[in-house]
Amino acid sequence: MAEDWLSDVQKYDPDADPDVVAGIVRYCGIALRKRDSALVSFSSDDEVARVRNNFLKKKLGLEQPDDELNVAINAVGERMNGDNSKNRVTVYYLLSQAFDRHDAFRKAPRAKAAPKGDDVVAAAPAAEPSAPEAPATQVEDAPSEAPSISDTSSSPAFAADAPRTVPPEPVAPTSFGRKVSNGVPPPPPNPIRSTLAETSSVPLVEEEKSGGFRWWPWLILVVVAIAAFLWWQNR
Secondary structure, three states, X not given: OOOOHHHHHHOOOOOOOHHHHHHHHHHHHHHHOOHHHHEOOOOOHHHHHHHHHHHHHHHOOOOOOHHHHHHHHHHHHHHOOOXXXXXXXXXXXXXXXXXXXXXXXXXXXXXXXXXXXXHHHHHOOOOOOOXXXXXXXXXXXXXXOOOOHHHXXXXXXXHHXXXXXXXXXXXXXXXXXXXXXXOEOOOOOOHHXXXXXXXXXXXXXXXXXXXXXXXXXXXXXXXXHHHHHHHHHHX
């Protein structure tokens, strides 16, 4: 059933809190859809017991004796005696007002959202400046530099006792077992030349000087070819 619950409550409390009225409407829920359950009958003992046990004790958490709670319920009923339709929302509002329990129907404030990364950085307190470091003190008794070997050799006691070392003679660099002249290795030996020198009875140097006489087989071959060609032309 459609009902203006706030207007009905304002007949008894012109300054009624709309948030509290809305909270009571949410609490009653589907009971307000039917007229019989949306109204309170103060003449019914079962209805009074239902209001006392379910609303005052369970919802509002009151621990007073039943007689004291019944007195508060009857006082609200007498206050609404001239109204034929005693709406349940109005009855519950007046009862919670009598026991100062309106906060039970107000919505709790929403928790603030966690700040984002940029907000956290902005809200973070600035780091305190660190104390300046104390300057390092130098020990006057300690030597500034460690003595080197050349410094110790300058002392007469060290020069007399230390044996003199003679630098080794430079060795000519070699390349694959061959001595190097002025840093440039000689050309590798020719294996073919070495083999011919070993197998030939005539020294290889003399053969090169005399020309080797290796051109005459080619000369004979050329003469034979020319003779064969002329014979073929005159046949």
